[in-house]
Amino acid sequence: MTLLERTYRTIDLVRVKSNEAIVFCSLGKDSLVLLDLIYPKFDRVVCVFMYFVEGLEHIERYIKWVKAKYPKVEFIQVPHWNLTYILRSGMYCVPNPKIKLLKLADVDLAMRLKFGIDYVFFGMKKADSMNRRLMLNTYPDYENAGKVYPLADWTQRDVLTYMRQKVLPEPVRYSNKASGGIGFNLYCFLWLRKNYPSDLRKIIKAFPMSERILFEYDNGTK
Incomplete structure (x- = not known):
């Protein structure tokens, strides 16, 4: 079984249970590849982009591209969960001790409840870090409690190759x-x-x- 076949197997195992999916889309390489893989499979796809500062022009350009490329996508922007730590501690701003600290799991749950969708896709890979490898290795078929990781076995080279083949735009490199x-x-x-x-x-x-x-x-x- 090829890498792409294994990836589609993970996606298809979810598709037989639901025709709706949430994708956490950072607009980076991994999330753009993930969206491209998932989009044809589901009747409803909700993209969640987490921002640090809303309405940045160079980010909005990529959001417009996503909406044009994948017209049935519902695109939502929400504050990044890391912002709660930044605002509470006062990193480059006045600290606000009343801010409730959040984690990715909190945003995940909020999006599921908001849209009534049970399955959420993430672009995390084993190659990202040792912690990611250890975590993903514990999930059968790279799915755990509705969290799905189809790119788990991909490397950065695999991602770049797919982007070239599908002519996906190169994300911003600062x-x-x-x-x-x-x-x-x-x-x-x-x-x-x-x-x-x-x-x-x-x-x-x-x-x-x-x-x-x-x-x-x-x-x-x-």
């Missing part, structure tokens, strides 16, 4: 050194200042003290 989504790091802020200064202003407005990242760089203090 630098050769940085990985993942947007965050409070110098490489991300430099990329935004050069390419999307209006998005940088939105982030600094939401997290005023984050301006220190560029200030220290520009003044050689870090």
